Amino acid sequence: MRPQAVQVAFRDVPSAVATAPPRPSHVEPVEIEKLADEIGARVVRVPGRPAAEVVVAGATLRAQHVRSGDLFAALPGTRVHGADFAEQALDAGASAVLTNAEGIERASLAEHPAVREGRVALLKHPDPRAVLGSAAALIYGDPSSRLKVLGVTGTSGKTTTTYLLESALRVAGYGTGLIGTVETRVCGERLDSAFTTPEAPDLQALLAVMAEQRVAYVPMEVSSHALAMGRVSGTKFAVGGFTNLSQDHLDFHRDLEDYFQAKALLFDGRAEREVVCVDTEWGERLAAKSGVITVSTERGEASWSATDVRAYATGEQTFTAHGPDGVEMPVRLRLPGPFNVANALLAIGVLHAAEVPLWAIERGLAEVDVPGRMERVALGQDFTAVVDYSHKPGAVSAVLDAARAQVDGKVVVVLGCGGDRDTAKRPLMGEAAARRSDLLVVTDDNPRSEDPADIRAAMLAGAHEVPGEERGEVREIGDRRAAIAAAVEAAEPGDIVVVAGKGHETGQEVAGVVHPFSDREELAAALRHRLGRSE
Known part of the structure; x- marks a missing residue:
């Protein structure tokens, strides 16, 4: 076991142990x-x-x-x-x-x-x-053998894909569980999530609770930490899915190859079926062995592919999914961006592998909104305002490209980087955001134990590496509330404001203290102020 893996585990524990996890009623x-x-x-x-x-x-x-x-x-x-x-x-x-x-x-x-x-x-x-x-x-009676666990790993898209899976499963009439970054749900009852993937004893107890509640399927995010640290050891997966891989968590993994090898552990035989998006070289490597179901938004020879992709100003998009044996299925999504076409295709491949009927997949995918993932905050303003969890270079690029395609006006971005995490991605995120925005407001995220000014300086260095003619205006406003307000005030009709990095989170960690803070609430408050509303 690598020492840094254990260090991360213990570092994360204090903020995550206030409430004991659920346990089954009988063992x-x-x-x-x-x-x-x-x-x-x-x-x-x-x-x-x-x-x-x-x-x-x-x-x-x-x-x-x-x-x-x-x-x-x-x-x-x-x-x-x-x-x-x-x-x-x-x-x-x-x-x-x-x-x-x-x-x-x-x-x-x-x-x-x-x-x-x-x-x-x-x-x-x-x-x-x-x-x-x-x-x-x-100890808990091998609960995953009594469930169909659908595991999803990758750098970006895990949360969205599991929400798509759960929606289709509910439409099909199955009892569902959900385990992930935003929340854990058991038959619709919500539990806050401390980790993307719970520690091994908590996970097995949770699966046993789900089995007691007659859950049939469990869509589950599987993080690289969970795979490297054995949190999912002892868990049987009916289907494993892979979204993509880009730089993240290099404070935990030695390098990108080490990060990939951790993700690849989900495909070491522990999953009965394997579904892989091959739009990146990392997916291609995973799919090299026989029996892997592939999905691609770019290649027609994949097991599942997409054609006739159409994006609408509302943020919705449609496409046709083509699958094995000549299967064709119309797909409508409420979620914008090419990356969400890839997420939806992966969800379709996983669901089809899990023998979920196509009619339920089609209907279920059309009903999904994901908290903190390109989530709209609409109070009647004449521009688009969204909150997104993108907190790594590839995700920032993808989200802002989607935002640019969605509107005719300017792209205004509020973005920060977390402290005590991968420092190498900070200038990359600054560069990605500056290159794709008309106004970038660099602000604080969760500085944790670090000096927030140092984090912002690293982001600004990356932003200013972009030649002036290839980037928009760059401002620095450390106070996140003030940064959001400034972005809203700068927006004009037809623009889009993207508040990125924290998404669904409801706290901001500064110097070891978590203060209540919600990007959604702060964005709504700034909009109300601009519109002259007091409520």
């Missing part, structure tokens, strides 16, 4: 010996003491979420070790601890009275994170 306890055999762990025996004959009925890697009878996974990190919280977990009723040799020694776990008395089992494994998913799957 059949698993004997510790069976669990150890399943994951290749060794039960540590204390000489002269009785062997631990315990069972486990839950799993977590967070001590504050431990319930009586749980397996507590004490995972190693670069700054802390989960074993440092073992005492808290045992006090809360954990019946077993899974850790490595360092964790056992660090917390003197073999000397703990509960372990010495045989009331708590101690499982030793050289890489506990790698086997935690399989352990949790066994």
Whole structure:
């Protein structure tokens, strides 16, 4: 395991653990010996003491979420070790601890009275994170085998594609779950998402809840972090889908090739069917093996292709999807941009592979709006205003190209970059936005622990690399609320204002504190002010 992967995991935990994740109402306890055999762990025996004959009925890697009878996974990190919280977990009723040799020694776990008395089992494994998913799957009754999980990975388009999948599945009458960046839903009931893909024990518990609720299909975003860190280990996928790949998360991955190899893990045989968009070289590489279903907006020889693409000023677009055995299907989308044609084609390929009827696919795709993805804020103004989550160079380029094609007027953009993340993409995002806009307002996103001015400076450097005749006006307004207001005031009839980077998010993290902030609400407030409304 690479150290930086663990560091990211622990860095993200504090803001994501306020609420314990859901668990199924009934779990059949698993004997510790069976669990150890399943994951290749060794039960540590204390000489002269009785062997631990315990069972486990839950799993977590967070001590504050431990319930009586749980397996507590004490995972190693670069700054802390989960074993440092073992005492808290045992006090809360954990019946077993899974850790490595360092964790056992660090917390003197073999000397703990509960372990010495045989009331708590101690499982030793050289890489506990790698086997935690399989352990949790066994504890929760292998829930993914009772569901059809449709996994989608890629740099951009995961959220939109899963929303398209879910809509078609609901139209077809299936019980659905949804796991992703914006939200998690179980039969329509919404849960906030802490991670794009939950940690392994939380994911298996969530899938078990869905199985209890008679969910049939689960569209699920699968991040590179989740694949590299084993969060989806133990999960069976009915279909795996790949959207695209461009620069992102290079604070976590060594380079773009390492990032791609993490994404490629979804296609290592864990998915029964594989559907890949081959509009990029990365997709071509994934699709090189036999049996892969391909989709393309550019190549007619793909399993699924698109013709007669038409975009409308409303932001809607239509096209004809061509599939295997001469299948043709008219498609209408509420979502603008060529990239959403590709997302829709991938959704069609995944749904068809999952044996969803074509009539449901056609109707379902036509009904989808995605929170924070080219989401319109319309209060009667004479220009278009949208909020979008684009926060990487390729996504910024695609969204602004779509915005340019949608209107006859100017493109006005508000954009920032997040702190404590991939620094190399900041000038690239500034360059992409400056080249494609008539007015770029560089502002703050989530600076986190960094100096916001330094982040803006990197973006501005990239923006000013674009020759003057090839870019529009560039302004710097650090306060995001003021930046949005300035963009709205600058807009004229027929223009489009794109507030990019945060999308659906409802907070802004500055110096370790998350302040309430919604681009949608701030854009609406700026529009009301311009229109002279007080409500």
